[in-house]
Amino acid sequence: MFKDLILNKIESAVTKAVQAGQLPEMEDYQKLLRCEIPKNAEYGDFAVNVSPLAKFARKAPVQIAQIITDNMDFSDADVNVVAGFINFKLTNKVLNSVVEEVLMKKDMYGSNESGKLQKIILEYISANPTGPLHIGHGRWAAMGSALANLLKFSSYDVYQEFYINDAGNQINNLAKSLWIRVLQQMGKPADFPADEELSKNYYTGDYLIETAQNYLKENSEKAEDFAKSCQDVLNPSDEIMKEMAVYAKAQMLKKQQDLLANFRVHFDNYFSELYLHQNGYVDACVKKLEDAGKLYEKDGAVWFRSSDYGDTQDRVIKKNDGTNTYLTADIAYHYDKLKRGFDKLINIWGADHHGYVARVKASIEALGDDPDKLEVLLGQLVNLVENGEQVRMGKRTRMLTLEDLIEEVGVDATRFWMIMRNIDTTLDFDIDLAKSSNDENPVYYAQYAHARSSSILRNACAPRVDVENNSTLSAFFEKEELENLEKTADLNNLWNDSDKDAVSATRELILKIENFKDVVLVASKLRAPYMLCRYLLELAASFHHFYNCARVLNVEKEVMKARLSLVISTKQVLKTALGLIGVSAPETM
């Protein structure tokens, strides 16, 4: 990366200056220096502000900048000093090397090794298998999968997991609800309680009707027997409950999984909460906390001393009816993750769960591990906007599921919009905009750049029509010729154009391509896939600008070869970046 290269040059220049007595010894001064891209391109391609050194060097920033520059030997850039800034403008030769690098590394261009050896388990969505995924889940789904791609690209060893909350009361409610739907489908008198309080314990949405139909298709005889034996419709026997629970859970999970696959989200594992209970993991974990002296009894319940570890208060781990709380299973789950040998536990949680972070971290520490291994990304929620107004997800208005949304706006647009914003700002998802295939929709802007680059490459190899003579001309290039451009193209031809705009657009585009490496690195470090979206829009803009300033085809042959090399590089980076966020890179649109 050029940024690193420049900082290295500065460091050796400083060393030289210190030896020459022009600058005093400065401890850890490197930390103060940052290589950045100037907002104003007139200053150059990169800049380093040396003002922070003024205090230690006891000199004015301009002087320091001048001393460093005088001691610098840097043939790859024009260097100049403005105030406390050292500005760098790279030579064309170095810019050529960027294009060469992309052509050589192809799919791997932009990847880095910063995450080497770190084993990460990334947990996200983790919905109850009690109904369809909603739009909020969609944000975690898109972000989580994009983050996984991104981290892998930075050489992290990423394992993606979905925690199924398939134990507890909600499942009983699901089973009861399915039973009512099954009876209804059999034509028997059955309905949810009319009382509003009581009906809260049922899933009254239509989606269980289909599940009931499927159940009857496969189990009609069994259902008849159940129906005969059932005395109280609202309180079926344990046998019926178990049957309904197992069936409903499996169906709901299957539906969720199918939808996620369609949404380009792939988990390495679906981890069942029930499994934790059934294998005694939860009890074992409670025992371990007890042995560590971190539990006590009060009011008939068992409490965990989470406040010993920074939580605002202690938490109940066993209710006075003897059953575990949700937290208990969660503690066991995270303990299990650690036992599986992961270095980092990254969770994506909705902001409404932020209160849980402290207690789960507390449990990790109480169980003798490092709480900093747990990294929770708290995501703000999604507001749906339609016709310029917020669609409340409440009971009265229509229920829009993730499936509905994807059907309405498509996978690409949904994913892009879900990832586009920083995770800690509330996302306004404007359905009308996301659906629109016009210039208001950023997804198409990025994809269009890819389609356009593809189109140029197609045209380069296609026979041409001579309108004046109504005859056919041969193509500019054979396919093989294009594939071997990195060997035959002389990239110096990028810079021969007397048109200043063409040259500066070329510079801008190449620098943007080079910037990709830095974006991947920073976005990985900050766990911020939204940066990829912003980058894509910037890269697309640079490409469109280049396209309008510099003709690629039907110019002098050597110029064509050089510019086609750049088009191929751009197309590659667009494709890689789109791939990381799970959005398709179309050849045509």
Added chain:
RNA sequence: GUGCCCAUAGCUCAGUCGGAUAGAGCGACAGUCUCCGAAGCUGUAGGCCGGCGGUUCAAAUCCGCCUGGGCACACCA
């Protein structure tokens, strides 16, 4: 009431460890297709970075207080 997050152009948002004149997109206005895809490009207008203090050579950025919004404060999951 307490804790977490947020407040930047008419709207939606960037601004990575404090640094040069605060940036995009949309919307508005004005240009631009006998030429590789006009889903594009070029230009103009638009800002007391919610308010007040503080730290600093330097604050949208850090600290304190205030205002306005979101979320959470269960022996629910």
